[in-house]
Amino acid sequence: MSKIAVLGYGTVGSGVVAVFNTNRELINTREGEEIEVKYVLDLRDFPGDPVENILVHDFSVIVNDPEVEVVAEVMGGTGAAYQFTKQCLLAGKSVCTSNKALVAEHGQELMDIAREKGVNYLFEASCGGGIPIIRALNTSLKADKVDEISGILNGTTNYMLWKMEQEGVDFETALKEAQARGYAEADPTADVEGHDACRKIAILSSIAYGKHINYKDIYTEGITKVTPDDMEYAKAMNRRIKLLATSHHTEEGVYILVAPFLVEEKNPLFGVEDVFNAVFVHGNMLGDAMFYGSGAGKLPTASAVAADILDCIRNKGRLVPNGWASEELDLLDVDEAEGRFFLRVTDASYDEIEELFPGAETVELDSYWDEIGVVTKTMRQREFKEKQALLGEKVRRMIRIKD
Ligand code: HSE
Numbered sequence: 004m005s006k007i008a009v010l011g012y013g014t015v016g017s018g019v020v021a022v023f024n025t026n027r028e029l030i031n032t033r034e035g036e037e038i039e040v041k042y043v044l045d046l047r048d049f050p051g052d053p054v055e056n057i058l059v060h061d062f063s064v065i066v067n068d069p070e071v072e073v074v075a076e077v078m079g080g081t082g083a084a085y086q087f088t089k090q091c092l093l094a095g096k097s098v099c100t101s102n103k104a105l106v107a108e109h110g111q112e113l114m115d116i117a118r119e120k121g122v123n124y125l126f127e128a129s130c131g132g133g134i135p136i137i138r139a140l141n142t143s144l145k146a147d148k149v150d151e152i153s154g155i156l157n158g159t160t161n162y163m164l165w166k167m168e169q170e171g172v173d174f175e176t177a178l179k180e181a182q183a184r185g186y187a188e189a190d191p192t193a194d195v196e197g198h199d200a201c202r203k204i205a206i207l208s209s210i211a212y213g214k215h216i217n218y219k220d221i222y223t224e225g226i227t228k229v230t231p232d233d234m235e236y237a238k239a240m241n242r243r244i245k246l247l248a249t250s251h252h253t254e255e256g257v258y259i260l261v262a263p264f265l266v267e268e269k270n271p272l273f274g275v276e277d278v279f280n281a282v283f284v285h286g287n288m289l290g291d292a293m294f295y296g297s298g299a300g301k302l303p304t305a306s307a308v309a310a311d312i313l314d315c316i317r318n319k320g321r322l323v324p325n326g327w328a329s330e331e332l333d334l335l336d337v338d339e340a341e342g343r344f345f346l347r348v349t350d351a352s353y354d355e356i357e358e359l360f361p362g363a364e365t366v367e368l369d370s371y372w373d374e375i376g377v378v379t380k381t382m383r384q385r386e387f388k389e390k391q392a393l394l395g396e397k398v399r400r401m402i403r404i405k406d
Contacts, residue, residue: 004037005316008065010087011078012045012054014185015101015128018305019075019312020054034313041071066090073315075308076100079189081108092116092124099311101128101304104193107202107218110209111329123323125311130203131156131280133303134296135310140210140284141324147286149211153249153405154282155275156203158299159186159194160226160246162278164263168234168243174227186278186299196225197246197261204248204259207282210325212252214332216259222337224262233400236347236376239366241268245275247405251340258335264405265345272405338385343404348397349374359390374399 009016023030023040031037042065043054052058065071066087074091076098078084084105088098093116100106105113106126117124127137131154140149155161162184163177172180178195181187186194193199205218226246237244242265250259266273271293275281280298285291297303314323348356356363356377366376379387391398 004039005072006039006041006070007073007075007312008042008044008071009040009075009077010044010062010065010084011076012043012047012049012058013077013079014301015077015304015308016043016045016075018301019077019308021302022305022309024053030313034316038313038316041068062087062090066094066096071096072319073097073099073312075312076102076105077308078102079104081105085109088113088124089116092120092122095120095122097122097124097315099125099128099308099315101126101308103129103199103202103206107205110206110327111215114325114327115329118322121320121322123315123318125314125323126206127311128304128307130206131282131294131296132158132298132300133306134280134282134294134298135307136207136282136294137210139294140207141326144211144284144286144289145326147288148252149284149286150252151250151285152204152207152211152282153247153272154200154204154207155245155272155280156248156282156298157194157197157200157246158278158280159188159191160197160200161275161280161298162186163195164226164229164244164246165276167229167231168237171231173231174229181278184278185301195227197223198225200246200248201261204250204261208250208257208259209327209332211250211284212257212332213326213328214330215327216257216332216334220334222260222262224260226263228400229263230400232347232371233402235368235370236345236366237265239368239376240265240378242266243273244402245272245405247272249405255339256335257332258337258340260337260340262403264403266405270405338383338388340384341381342384343381343406344379344387345402345404346377346379346391346394347371347374347399348377348394349399350397351375351394359393378404
């Protein structure tokens with residue numbers, strides 16, 4: 004029998020307990036042994052809940068119990084979660100987590116401790132919820148040089164943008180619905196400002212490129228400025244606005260950014276609706292692949308945490324492969340990246356637009372008679388910004404294009 008503990012009985016923690024309860028027989032048969040959730044740690048009491056008898060309020064009970072081999076840290080945050088994770092690893096217990104903030108901030112140090120202690124620190128659930136993307140990057144794609152990862156990595160914002168597009172609801176209504184469904188972070192600023200997606204693309208890129216990427220170096224823009232008017236332009240162009248976290252490994256180096264993009268219909272990310280996440284990966288041998296699935300919510304996330312727990316049990320005394328090395332990777336300035344850009348410009352003539360952006364396409368909507376929608380040709384972002392600056396206050400909005 005293997006015994007585990009769960010730190011935090013919130014959305015994901017209760018999901019992890021539910022996975023082991025619901026699939027007990029199947030898991031035990033597959034693993035050839037019984038897996039028991041021995042403790043659940045939470046500050047709160049849960050009278051009448053099935054975990055009542057295994058609930059503890061004192062972390063030392065768990066860290067000092069030699070029977071507990073694997074701990075699921077699903078508390079979130081980088082305070083107590085960091086201290087508890089570190090203590091568990093130092094005590095020789097493997098730790099599995101969905102905590103992307105902690106992995107992005109302290110993952111390197113925690114993995115180093117785990118390696119020294121001969122245990123594992125696994126975090127499949129930290130990126131893309133239930134989608135097995137970290138395992139794929141660490142194992143299935145090991146023969147490839149990955150040169151692009153572009154993902155819809157935040158379920159809350161994808162859900163919100165989809166609701167705004169499909170039902171015309173406003174930003175606040177869409178956010179409330181996402182929160183009610185348990186998709187959003189405790190402070191949804193992390194979702195809507197792109198910080199959550201930023202941490203996830205830092206984690207995925209660190210694994211894919213085999214070096215440590217500091218999430219603080221990543222240019223990040225959220226969806227708070229996206230308006231119903233932008234949605235109308237998107238529809239007129241047969242595009243959809245998606246918050247993309249995108250990472251490119253070019254000859255010159257690596258650049259990464261998180262921002263809303265106007266995604267064209269034939270791009271596989273166009274069809275990713277609702278709370279779903281997807282990660283598009285391009286490898287130099289593989290070509291294109293896309294990993295798609297439930298990116299947030301109780302059970303999908305818990306499913307990934309539970310699978311990591313089983314991996315730790317199966318690999319007792321062995322390190323599960325992980326491509327993330329400690330050497331820092333300096334990112335290129337995103338201004339050096341090339342792309343196409345959409346602008347909504349008011350009080351400008353077509354000649355002025357053509358002079359600044361030769362060969363640009365224009366989009367006009369009857370309801371916005373006082374402005375021109377402009378889609379530039381491919382250009383370096385630095386050059387684009389210089390030209391945009393010449394238009395000054397005439398620019399109402401800029402959104403990047405993803406073809
Ligand atoms: N708030 C996150 C999201 C949860 O919406 O994707 C899953 O990481």
